[in-house]
């Protein structure tokens with residue numbers, strides 16, 4: 001087998017190794033971060049937070065209303081208890097009672113409104129919790145698949161590395177360093193010759209170049225410098 005063929009093989013193996021590494025990197029990122037799961041988690045967290053805010057508002061206002069009810073009760077005791085006899089004082093208490101009752105009515109309306117919002121919030125939270133749990137469950141399944149895929153790619157990579165070592169041992173130092181040097185410039189270092197053309201730059205080779213390519217020496221394209229390989 002010609003050296004050029006060996007180098008061509010080496011190039012193919014190295015491309016496959018590179019692809020495998022990129023694949024592993026992609027899988028690693030996929031395992032680390034799942035956008036759908038994060039979105040579901042955020043929505044659920046927001047709904048929970050909003051609900052607890054509403055519940056706190058309700059508790060605070062309810063306590064305030066309770067306090068107010070006690071105050072009203074105190075005033076009513078005075079008004080109807082018979083102990084206060086002074087008419088002026090009684091009128092004063094009546095006015096105060098009216099003001100406080102109006103305030104309490106408003107509070108009660110707000111409490112009802114809050115209660116409705118809390119109920120809606122509970123429904124939302126339950127729904128979003130279920131969505132989150134469903135996405136999470138699906139994601140656990142996906143992760144199993146991704147981990148299995150990782151193992152497969154890693155196994156393939158081990159085989160490729162071994163294959164690379166094997167091919168490397170059959171290429172002489174000089175050819176190898178030439179290959180590495182051309183590879184550093186980017187793109188393919190070894191290209192096929194098809195119908196008398198270098199498939200790297202698509203230039204026709206001269207007759208003498210073609211003859212040399214058919215031999216067992218490493219020949220570079222006189223135009224682009226790539227190593228030529230005739231299959």
Ligand SMILES: [Zn+2]
Nearest residue numbers: 198201221224
């Ligand atoms: Zn060329």
